[in-house]
């Protein structure tokens with residue numbers, strides 16, 4: 001199946017205030033089950049969306065079709081119990097009037113124009129939302145960048161990517177107890193460009209006033225976040241700093 005285009009970045013805070021979800025819109029129209037398979041392969045799962053997130057998703061102008069799949073479906077073992085594909089316990093309080101209304105419709109779609117949920121035949125072909133669900137963890141041990149990367153990959157999932165202003169604000173929040181002013185992120189310079197080691201696109205950027213170091217000296221090729229000034233800076237990879245890991249949920 002082909003990968004798709006519109007990336008919609010937005011967040012819902014859930015549970016611990018250091019966790020968030022990023023939703024991706026996939027325009028291809030397929031069944032709920034196929035959408036679930038796709039999302040589990042390329043992201044965390046089909047999207048879990050609170051009422052607030054549903055409202056944010058409704059402003060997604062890439063969604064030209066009126067309904068899109070989300071991760072909600074009817075528990076096959078318990079009729080009338082609706083559960084999230086990703087396992088979250090988020091309550092569902094944005095059914096449309098008189099929904100759910102049909103006991104042959106076991107999957108749920110979002111009416112893009114109203115942000116309301118409808119039960120829908122699972123075999124319908126709809127575009128859909130996948131999510132990446134992650135938790136951010138400050139590790140208050142000072143390590144060189146390579147060691148920090150190993151630590152995150154072994155104990156969690158990866159070093160953090162600051163891929164949007166909102167995520168960055170969240171990360172700055174979790175670094176409140178850090179002993180160092182700078183913390184390592186997953187930002188690295190190699191083969192002529194900066195990138196996130198977790199593979200995310202480097203679209204959002206927040207370099208310090210000097211701007212992006214186009215040709216950093218050999219030892220200044222690791223990216224740290226200055227949590228006071230809220231900017232990124234190229235630092236000596238051997239410098240020992242606290243760091244922020246992510247755990248994929």
Ligand SMILES: *[C@@H]1O[C@H](CO)[C@@H](O)[C@H](O)[C@H]1NC(C)=O
Pocket residue numbers: 066096111112113114
């Ligand atoms: C979805 O929302 C639009 C806009 O309010 C509405 O016109 C349409 O009838 C809704 N679809 C269903 C099936 O309720």
Ligand SMILES: *[C@@H]1O[C@H](CO)[C@@H](O)[C@H](O)[C@H]1NC(C)=O
Pocket residue numbers: 147150151152154155
């Ligand atoms: C993972 O965490 C444990 C406990 O803090 C630590 O002893 C271990 O060295 C970590 N792994 C790496 C690769 O740093």
Ligand SMILES: *[C@@H]1O[C@H](CO)[C@@H](O)[C@H](O)[C@H]1NC(C)=O
Pocket residue numbers: 017169170173
């Ligand atoms: C940072 O944490 C505080 C307290 O936990 C919270 O009120 C605030 O909304 C958080 N800020 C962000 C950007 O998440």
